[in-house]
Amino acid sequence: xxxxxxxxxxxxxxxxxxxxERDGYEVTAVQNGRLAxxxxxxxxxPRLALLDWVMPELDGPAVCREVRQKGEQVxxxxxxxxxxxxxxxxxxxxxSGADDYLIKPFDPAELKARLRTGLRILQxxxxxxxxxxxxxxxxxxxxxxxxxxxxxxxxxLSRELYRTYREDGCTTILLGDVDRFKNVNDSLGHAxxxxxxxxxxxxxLASVRSYDFVGRYxxxxxxxxxxNCNSPSALQRAEEIRRAIASxxxxxxxxxxxxxxxxxxLASTEWRLLPVEELLREADVALxxxxxxxxxxxxxxxxxxxxxxxxxxxxxxxx
Amino acid sequence: MQSNNPPPNPIVNVAELLARVDNxxxxxxxxxxxxxxxxxxxxxxxxxxxAQGNLKRVQKSGHMLRGMLSNLGATRGTAAAAQLEQLGDSxxxxxxxxxxxxxxxxxxxxxxxxxxxxxxxxP
Numbered sequence: 001x002x003x004x005x006x007x008x009x010x011x012x013x014x015x016x017x018x019x020x021e022r023d024g025y026e027v028t029a030v031q032n033g034r035l036a037x038x039x040x041x042x043x044x045x046p047r048l049a050l051l052d053w054v055m056p057e058l059d060g061p062a063v064c065r066e067v068r069q070k071g072e073q074v075x076x077x078x079x080x081x082x083x084x085x086x087x088x089x090x091x092x093x094x095x096s097g098a099d100d101y102l103i104k105p106f107d108p109a110e111l112k113a114r115l116r117t118g119l120r121i122l123q124x125x126x127x128x129x130x131x132x133x134x135x136x137x138x139x140x141x142x143x144x145x146x147x148x149x150x151x152x153x154x155x156x157l158s159r160e161l162y163r164t165y166r167e168d169g170c171t172t173i174l175l176g177d178v179d180r181f182k183n184v185n186d187s188l189g190h191a192x193x194x195x196x197x198x199x200x201x202x203x204x205l206a207s208v209r210s211y212d213f214v215g216r217y218x219x220x221x222x223x224x225x226x227x228n229c230n231s232p233s234a235l236q237r238a239e240e241i242r243r244a245i246a247s248x249x250x251x252x253x254x255x256x257x258x259x260x261x262x263x264x265x266l267a268s269t270e271w272r273l274l275p276v277e278e279l280l281r282e283a284d285v286a287l288x289x290x291x292x293x294x295x296x297x298x299x300x301x302x303x304x305x306x307x308x309x310x311x312x313x314x315x316x317x318x319x
Numbered sequence: 320m321q322s323n324n325p326p327p328n329p330i331v332n333v334a335e336l337l338a339r340v341d342n343x344x345x346x347x348x349x350x351x352x353x354x355x356x357x358x359x360x361x362x363x364x365x366x367x368x369x370a371q372g373n374l375k376r377v378q379k380s381g382h383m384l385r386g387m388l389s390n391l392g393a394t395r396g397t398a399a400a401a402q403l404e405q406l407g408d409s410x411x412x413x414x415x416x417x418x419x420x421x422x423x424x425x426x427x428x429x430x431x432x433x434x435x436x437x438x439x440x441x442p
Contacts, residue, residue: 107339
């Protein structure tokens with residue numbers, strides 16, 4: 001475990017350093033409060049600190065205040081180690097943000113025990129952060145495929161569209177649906193269907209750039225948001241994605257399964273700024289057209305077709 | 320007849336010092352070397368601050384010396400430095416001068432006592 005010690009008294013600093021190193025700590029020693037605050041505010045800085053009170057540039061309580069204000073990403077456990085021993089000092093020190101208070105000269109056994117307490121608190125904090133991140137992931141991702149869930153991909157799309165119109169750029173919406181997926185579930189079972197969906201998700205993610213987004217839109221429907229991608233290159237990208245699904249069969253526990261995907265494509269430059277739901281409806285119309293055209297192909301959503309007419313006519317076709 | 324006065328504090332609390340350095344003679348030697356370098360400078364600052372009546376500096380210097388001496392288990396030196404630190408709150412120049420004299424007298428035998436502790440620690 002890394003620990004920062006700050007003291008302007010060289011003798012005290014050396015004694016602490018040696019005591020802590022002997023106990024297995026990796027010690028960073030500094031002689032003023034400014035340096036201590038800089039180290040502790042770094043994202044990869046030490047998370048345990050022993051601070052003297054009286055120091056040049058920034059005293060111990062000021063270091064605690066600064067770390068509490070700035071370093072909100074990770075918790076730093078700070079112990080004030082000082083010869084100031086009045087009750088008022090102890091209260092002032094703890095109120096500044098210190099987690100513990102020790103009076104000089106330190107008793108080695110007590111110092112080590114207090115630091116172990118600090119470590120336990122940090123471990124607890126780590127577990128809480130991990131649990132929070134796990135919950136955050138579960139709240140934003142589809143549990144089967146690990147892709148963004150519908151709510152998140154819609155939010156991301158909405159944000160990207162606003163940014164695109166503001167910056168006069170282009171965002172491409174790709175709505176993909178696995179062809180005849182019901183047959184997979186019906187003939188081979190849902191477990192195999194899940195295997196297929198997981199592999200499709202993997203192939204989709206592998207086919208887009210790191211700054212594009214892929215989400216599970218519905219059962220076997222996937223929504224991709226391709227950023228800074230204009231119409232001609234968007235069509236080419238959509239074709240690559242289609243091929244990535246169709247080119248090789250998917251290996252499952254029940255054997256190899258060949259699947260294809262139909263895709264509806266909408267490039268924002270060809271549309272005025274409309275609510276996300278309306279643009280997705282247009283992408284869905286294009287997807288239906290791809291299904292109607294024999295599946296395993298990409299169709300472009302065109303604003304020249306009146307939306308009401310096309311939606312009605314295409315919705316009548318089987319998916 | 321037995322005296323009711325408690326025995327005077329030792330110059331160095333040897334047991335406390337050895338426990339603090341984990342009985343490590345090498346570390347103790349190193350700390351004494353640091354002390355020999357740091358003390359003259361700190362003492363000089365303290366004397367100057369008292370001569371100039373700079374009470375804030377007296378307090379700070381007394382605080383620094385108290386911390387250093389307490390780490391070395393120098394019981395009497397620590398108490399004398401603490402007195403100087405406290406007097407930094409007052410403007411009693413006479414008291415300050417006499418506290419300085421007491422502090423300096425406590426330092427006279429300190430180094431030999433500390434060096435004697437090295438022999439008691441693990442080589």
